[in-house]
Amino acid sequence: MTPACDSVRRARPLLGTFVEISASGARSGDLHAAVSRAFDIVADVHRLMSFHDRDSDVSRLNRKAATRPVAVHPWTYEVLRWSAELHDASGGLFDIAVADTLQRVGLLPDGDSGRPRVARPGPRPAPVALLAHNRVRFTRSDVRLDLGGIAKGFAVDRAAEILQALGVPRGLVNAGGDIAAFGAEPFTVHIRDPRDASRILAEVHLSNEGIASSGAAFDRRAGAPRVAIVDPTTGRLASTIAGATVRASRCVLADALTKLVVVSGRSADALLTRYGASALLVSWHGDVLATRSWGKELRPAS
Amino acid sequence: MRPTTGWVRWAAPPAIVVSIAAPALAMRYLSVEQAQKVAFPDATRFVEAHVIFTPADVAAIERRSGQKVLARGQQVWRAFSGDRMVGFFIVDYVIGKHLVIDYAVALDPNGRVGHVEILEYRESYGGEISNRSWLAQFVGKTSQDPLQIDQDIRNISGATLSSRHVTEGVKRVLALYDTCLR
Numbered sequence: 001m002t003p004a005c006d007s008v009r010r011a012r013p014l015l016g017t018f019v020e021i022s023a024s025g026a027r028s029g030d031l032h033a034a035v036s037r038a039f040d041i042v043a044d045v046h047r048l049m050s051f052h053d054r055d056s057d058v059s060r061l062n063r064k065a066a067t068r069p070v071a072v073h074p075w076t077y078e079v080l081r082w083s084a085e086l087h088d089a090s091g092g093l094f095d096i097a098v099a100d101t102l103q104r105v106g107l108l109p110d111g112d113s114g115r116p117r118v119a120r121p122g123p124r125p126a127p128v129a130l131l132a133h134n135r136v137r138f139t140r141s142d143v144r145l146d147l148g149g150i151a152k153g154f155a156v157d158r159a160a161e162i163l164q165a166l167g168v169p170r171g172l173v174n175a176g177g178d179i180a181a182f183g184a185e186p187f188t189v190h191i192r193d194p195r196d197a198s199r200i201l202a203e204v205h206l207s208n209e210g211i212a213s214s215g216a217a218f219d220r221r222a223g224a225p226r227v228a229i230v231d232p233t234t235g236r237l238a239s240t241i242a243g244a245t246v247r248a249s250r251c252v253l254a255d256a257l258t259k260l261v262v263v264s265g266r267s268a269d270a271l272l273t274r275y276g277a278s279a280l281l282v283s284w285h286g287d288v289l290a291t292r293s294w295g296k297e298l299r300p301a302s
Numbered sequence: 303m304r305p306t307t308g309w310v311r312w313a314a315p316p317a318i319v320v321s322i323a324a325p326a327l328a329m330r331y332l333s334v335e336q337a338q339k340v341a342f343p344d345a346t347r348f349v350e351a352h353v354i355f356t357p358a359d360v361a362a363i364e365r366r367s368g369q370k371v372l373a374r375g376q377q378v379w380r381a382f383s384g385d386r387m388v389g390f391f392i393v394d395y396v397i398g399k400h401l402v403i404d405y406a407v408a409l410d411p412n413g414r415v416g417h418v419e420i421l422e423y424r425e426s427y428g429g430e431i432s433n434r435s436w437l438a439q440f441v442g443k444t445s446q447d448p449l450q451i452d453q454d455i456r457n458i459s460g461a462t463l464s465s466r467h468v469t470e471g472v473k474r475v476l477a478l479y480d481t482c483l484r
Binding site: 009010011012013014016017018032033036039040043202266269272273280281287288289290291292298 | 308309310311312313329331332339340343405417418419420465466468469
């Protein structure tokens with residue numbers, strides 16, 4: 001029952017989740033080679049941006065960038081540039097320097113610098129200064145970066161890009177719900193209900209764009225579902241929105257914007273418009289809202 | 303407050319929302335043979351090494367990896383390109399809270415991990431997983447055995463699965479390499 005040799009679907013454990021890549025429309029051997037290459041790219045992003053890996057750019061920055069400029073890989077620089085832009089556009093609500101809070105609530109392990117410092121609530125200035133030649137330094141001494149809110153989307157974009165560069169006509173990259181799709185024929189993507197992971201909330205059709213979801217997950221430490229996203233205005237985990245799905249031109253944007261929708265709910269509207277993105281948000285007390293642009297197209301899963 | 307005119311309340315017909323369950327999680331990505339080819343595209347042959355654990359092996363692997371050894375042996379192949387050994391291909395499985403996952407680890411001749419590729423996964427059911435006979439049906443599965451595999455498994459955006467169990471399994475596979483293959 002081997003399917004015809006023009007479609008492959010594979011998965012590898014990367015980025016702390018399962019990354020799945022589908023590719024079709026070329027010879028099976030070429031598709032496999034392209035998919036292997038795309039997985040290698042995702043593994044590269046993982047190595048560069050992991051909070052846990054001591055040798056990653058993120059760990060090097062957390063050890064050194066408070067005291068001097070540190071050179072990073074061009075990809076890390078690009079993610080930091082996106083982060084800076086979104087930090088600016090959101091008035092500080094998109095913050096990649098919230099590792100201290102995540103450590104405090106047990107969502108990240110304590111680093112080598114001992115006890116996590118506790119963030120003062122309220123949006124803070126941009127944590128990273130972008131210097132020439134892919135060098136960066138922290139703007140404050142208390143910065144601890146975690147790119148968990150954006151790196152996965154970036155990795156997905158890079159993987160989709162390499163597949164296209166290698167001549168794959170149609171494909172989909174899914175890193176634990178952060179998805180990029182390309183090709184003439186759209187892919188059907190199902191959106192899980194953040195309040196009940198065994199339920200599908202809706203389906204959308206995706207082509208040449210990205211989609212990402214952030215939502216509650218059961219947390220053993222808390223004994224209840226919670227959302228692993230820090231609201232910088234309170235210095236605590238966001239608690240009114242159970243989950244959000246954002247669709248945008250790139251997955252990196254979709255990934256980052258889901259965090260903003262979870263933090264600011266309806267008022268993320270202007271930001272979504274600015275980036276030509278659309279969103280679905282589910283609040284804990286049951287409201288399901290969609291941006292107008294998306295409302296028409298969204299349909300119940302069939 | 304700025305009026306937020308951009309949102310519309312979206313209501314799926316309630317009957318539909320409550321009746322649609324997420325699809326059963328089951329997916330077969332690659333057969334062992336396909337995964338071997340993907341792992342070592344230049345290999346001309348794969349020679350199976352029949353690794354059967356002695357009690358001392360089990361103890362050593364458990365000590366080195368901190369993982370429990372459930373199997374009595376391991377499916378291991380040596381990949382050759384002509385006469386040159388180009389690496390090891392090892393098939394393993396892990397049982398998580400939600401999934402049973404078959405995966406393959408490609409090692410270079412020095413035991414360094416090239417990559418980990420998922421072969422297939424199936425949903426595991428909390429209570430039943432401790433039942434040995436239920437477990438037995440997954441042990442030694444070949445790619446020919448029919449399981450309830452949904453080839454049209456959906457692309458889902460939402461709550462994600464952790465790959466922690468596989469990461470732990472790979473530690474055990476590396477301890478197996480140190481113990482039995484090095």
